Amino acid sequence: MSAMTREDIVTAGAQRLIEAHERGVQIEVPEDIPLTAVEDAYAIQARVAERLGTPSGWKLGGIVKGEVPRYSRLFAEFSQESPARLFRQDYHLTFLEPELAVVLGEDLPARERPYALEEIVARVATLHAAIEVVDSRFANWPKVPPLWQLADGLSHGSFVLGGGVAAGDLHQMRDAAYRLTLDGEVAVAGRGGHPGGDPAVLLGQMINARMLESGAGFRAGEVFTTGTFDGVVGMLAGQRAKLTFAGIGEAQLQMH
Structure with missing residues (x-):
């Protein structure tokens, strides 16, 4: 059998x-598909x-500190504004990640020269919990090779904008x-300590890389x-989650 081409x-x-x-x-x-290139993983993801x-x-x-973060799409159909209601039966896994998100207020047109962080920040409208x-989609998650996780949208399930x-x-x-x-009991808490360092810097790196x-x-x-x-937190049906970022906002999620 001839070797598989990239296509x-x-x-x-x-x-x-799919x-x-x-x-x-x-x-x-x-195991029968020799995925070895980041470019091919992104092509599968797309x-x-x-x-x-x-x-x-x-x-x-x-995200690995010192490296450009990898990225994947969010989708309107799998995103909600807080307070969100999700159904456990719609997922294989339900692990939560506490994050900060931004919304662009202006376009960032493509250009050959990378954007300075200050240029990107000037076009960001809001910051959210x-x-x-x-x-x-893989049965042995999290023991999934990084390139297959990338191909699988970086293990994305849903998104809640707070x-x-x-x-x-x-x-x-x-x-x-x-x-x-979770149900009023603290699951994770901290100040800073994002594994990639400054999330604003990561944002700029991702925008320029893509x-x-x-x-x-x-x-x-x-x-x-x-x-x-701070990693992931497992969530069960019937539980209610509340994420608070001091001085920024909060996001709530109920799992039915």
């Missing part, structure tokens, strides 16, 4: 994940995204104080959620 890898990988979404099942990591819903923004994930719900404030210069993102409770790779800009109204401050 073969992307086509086959996308089809496996089928998992459409059937509502989890699958094993495809093809799957075309079938999932209406793009509404971006999530940052797979946000909860990402992690889910996976209350917010005018963005200002986004300085408050770095050392923001947060608390996530613009360079795709040649496309960003539109006013797009949401960017900048990755978890």
